[in-house]
Each structure stands twice: as C-alpha cells, then as structure tokens.
Amino acid sequence: MAVEGKITVSILSSNRLLRESIARILHKKKDIEVIGAECADFSSANKISLSLPAIWVSDSLDSFINQIRPLFGRKNEAGGKCVLMAMADDAKQFLKAVSHGVLGYVLEEGSADDVVSAVRGVALGQAVCPAHLTRVLFDYVSSQMNNPYSSRARKQFKLTRREQQLIPLVSRGLTNKEIAAELNLSEQTVKSHIHRMICKIGVENRFGIGAACEISQLDA
C-alpha cells in the first residue's frame, strides 16, 4: 500500500506488547505509516505482504528468514527491506542477518528512537547498525579479502571450512606434520583432508591445490 510521502511499515513479532508499542511509537511519526502489525507466522506475513510495506520490522531473524524472505527475492526488492530490532549483541547473529539481506539492526539495548532511525535510514537506501557492529563487518570483509581462496574455493570445489583453511598452508609448502602442528590436528587427519582435497579439486598431487584455487579466484 503506497501512502503518499510516507514510509510504509509492517511489524511482525510474536510478542504482542512489542508490536503494539513499536507500532504506537512509529505511528506518532509524521513520515511513517504503520500498515500492519501481526504475529510472526507465515500466513500473517503473507497477508500483510499484500499491502506492500516498504519496510518490515521484526524481532526475530528466524521470522525474517522463514516468513518474510520467502515472499521476496534475494536482492531486497521493493517491499523486502527488513529492520531487525531487540537483537542480542552477538556478532555471529549479526553477520548471519546481513548475509540474509537484513538492512537494519537494532540491539535490545538500543532505544525506540534507534528503531525509528533504522526504519528511516533503510527507507533511504542505507544499511543501519550500531557502530561497533560496523567494525565487525569491516573485520569480516577484511578476513574474507585476505583469504582469496575461501568463498570461491567453497563454491567451485565444495571444500569444507577445514579444507579451505589448509589451502594457504599447503601452498606455502608446509609438510603434513607442520600443518598438523599449526592447526592442532593429527598428522593422519591432515593427510586425509589433503587426499580429499586432491580428489575434489581434480589435481594430481598436493602441489596443484594452491595453483588450482588461485586460478579459480582469478576467474571469479
């Protein structure tokens, strides 16, 4: 439902007090129109999605993943933008939310004004989260960029996390014994991992692993 000049919002939460109160707070803002506030289940989400809210506000990542996200594409199409509120201060949970396309993230120790600001920011095309979680994002991106094998290797060769960890070590020419010591594994375990990696990547021996992953990265 397009309300001229206003940000349309739907609220999905199992906690009735939470959805009623946040609706009351948002409703008082002249630039925001609450067009739905329902219990977090798929049929409610489906019902209020018909009103085409610009922003969804929810207190549950699971609700977003299972009830809101399936109604929209992966790319935050119109109506699929979500602000999560009342979230625990947990970096893993935050990164998981970001990976699923959440654009606003307000902590349980945040304020009601933070929820309002997040709704406005996301409506303007921004992503909004507390400053210390921005640092978590920077650190995560940095770690991913500095491990060029990681995502590409995972996708193309279906390497496990442990196998991805082994790529730079094998590339550096470390022996099984040295890798075992570095990762606190047994030598036999390292040997098994490398054998499986050779099979998955389709190279003749361990010396081909690094090169194959590097080429794969350059092709990305």
Place this chain on the structure above:
Amino acid sequence: MMGAIRVLVANRPRLMRELVMAAISDQPDIEIVGEVEEESAIVAAIEKSHPDFVIIALDRSRGLPAFYEPILQNHPQMKALAFALDRTYFTYYWASLRIQSKRMEASEAGILDALRGRAEPTERLQ
C-alpha cells in the same frame, strides 16, 4: 497527579523498558514516577518514589529475580510486573504471606488491566 497509579519502570533491556513506557505513558490515570536503568538503583528508587507497581525484568530462568523477594515482602502494598523480550507473557507478582504470581499476556491491554487492578491476582504459580 492525585490518585494516579504510580509506576516505577525498572526493566531491562532498554528497548523493552521504552516500549513498556510507550504503552502506559499516555494514560491519564497512570503516573510514571521513575525510570531505573541499573538494578543496583532499584531499592533506592522504590524508597524514594513509593510506587504502586514496579516493572522489572524476569531473570534468566524466567522467574522473579531473587533480590526482589525481600523487596516485595517489605513493601506488601507494591506489586511487580516482570517482562522478558522473548516471552509473550509477563508475570504479575505480589506478596501475600509468601510471593504469589500470575502470568498474563504481554500486551498493552494486559499491562493496563494489571495496573488498574482489573486482573485480580488469584492464580498462584509459585
């Protein structure tokens, strides 16, 4: 405010506290006599403001935090409503020889009914 129901809001986390205040702040018969952010300041705030109700957070096991029991025993005229973000109910606590409790749906109507005494504390949970 003469005759108003006096409420001290002392629950955590902050967002839940603000949402509870949003639910009750516009009511002409309810007066928020204080907001407490830290548990350590609650006793002093109760002694100072003499609330009819104190709004608190449920503890990790979703029960009454242990330190409230003597507070309620010492202030039998005061009742407590305890909330948790991840619970769809709140718990109404009062002292009558021992601590009694009753669960109610966490909603604006539920809080207002509890504060206005429409939800008679009759059911004992613990």
